[in-house]
Amino acid sequence: ERKILSFKERASLCQHPLTKRIFGIMEEKKTNLCVAADVTFCAKLLEIAETVGPHICVLKIHADILEDFNSEFPEKLKDVAKKHNFVIFEDRKFADIGHTVYMQYTKGIHTIVEWADIIDCHPLPGPGILEGLKQAGIKKGRGCLLIAQMSTKGNLVPANYPEATAHFADHHRDFVIGFIGQSRLIPDPTFINFTPGIKLEESSDSLGQQYVTPQEAIQNRGADVIIVGRGITDANDPQATAAEYKKAGFDAYSQLL
Numbered sequence: 025e026r027k028i029l030s031f032k033e034r035a036s037l038c039q040h041p042l043t044k045r046i047f048g049i050m051e052e053k054k055t056n057l058c059v060a061a062d063v064t065f066c067a068k069l070l071e072i073a074e075t076v077g078p079h080i081c082v083l084k085i086h087a088d089i090l091e092d093f094n095s096e097f098p099e100k101l102k103d104v105a106k107k108h109n110f111v112i113f114e115d116r117k118f119a120d121i122g123h124t125v126y127m128q129y130t131k132g133i134h135t136i137v138e139w140a141d142i143i144d145c146h147p148l149p150g151p152g153i154l155e156g157l158k159q160a161g162i163k164k165g166r167g168c169l170l171i172a173q174m175s176t177k178g179n180l181v182p183a184n185y186p187e188a189t190a191h192f193a194d195h196h197r198d199f200v201i202g203f204i205g206q207s208r209l210i211p212d213p214t215f216i217n218f219t220p221g222i223k224l225e226e227s228s229d230s231l232g233q234q235y236v237t238p239q240e241a242i243q244n245r246g247a248d249v250i251i252v253g254r255g256i257t258d259a260n261d262p263q264a265t266a267a268e269y270k271k272a273g274f275d276a277y278s279q280l281l
């Protein structure tokens with residue numbers, strides 16, 4: 025039986041300033057909702073950020089699908105994040121050798137390290153990937169999530185992978201702030217568990233995505249933060265729908281306390 029702590033209690037236990045800040049936002053805004061804004065134009069993304077901003081703790085984006093990405097965009101997004109008090113997560117899923125991910129994180133047209141509070145990576149390449157990302161991220165106070173499991177049908181993640189991932193995180197607490205997965209890996213309350221593949225009704229899409237409900241993810245699988253994309257961005261009223269997911273997520277967590 026794991027002991028569930030409030031977001032406030034968890035914030036107080038955290039050493040990493042970014043984790044502390046995220047739990048603080050979750051407590052203050054009463055939300056454990058992360059919206060995945062997978063859209064292809066900057067104006068649309070900024071509109072979604074404004075619309076759902078009051079209801080989220082984290083906004084997850086894919087900068088590399090923006091057809092009109094430009095150097096002013098991150099500044100505009102940062103302004104919205106500041107206004108509504110959420111953090112920015114670039115879901116780049118780094119997966120290469122340390123030297124290459126260092127460059128992908130800091131160079132190119134996206135210069136991700138300059139604006140993304142959170143990034144994520146596949147632990148598959150071994151410790152070098154974190155060493156590479158850390159070289160740029162630590163001095164800016166950034167944090168990284170380790171991808172421990174995936175939501176997709178038929179994925180190749182082996183059964184012992186989450187355990188090895190947790191071990192990895194334990195050795196890089198100065199940069200790893202948590203996990204992306206479908207179940208809680210370790211009880212440690214200072215790591216944040218993000219779970220994608222969430223909809224109010226269980227379903228799937230035509231490309232392997234599998235959805236569970238906020239209640240299932242939080243109460244039975246140990247998610248802290250639910251990641252919701254199309255369930256909100258494709259809704260007729262994204263703002264009202266975000267409010268609905270926020271309530272479902274926060275109520276599900278609160279019921280565990």
Ligand code: 5IU
Pocket residue numbers: 060062115171173174175176204220221222233251252253254255
């Ligand atoms: N995402 C997943 N599953 C995973 C991982 C990431 O869906 O296992 I790791 C991302 C992909 C997308 C978002 O950006 O989360 C989910 O979007 P939808 O709610 O629209 O399916």
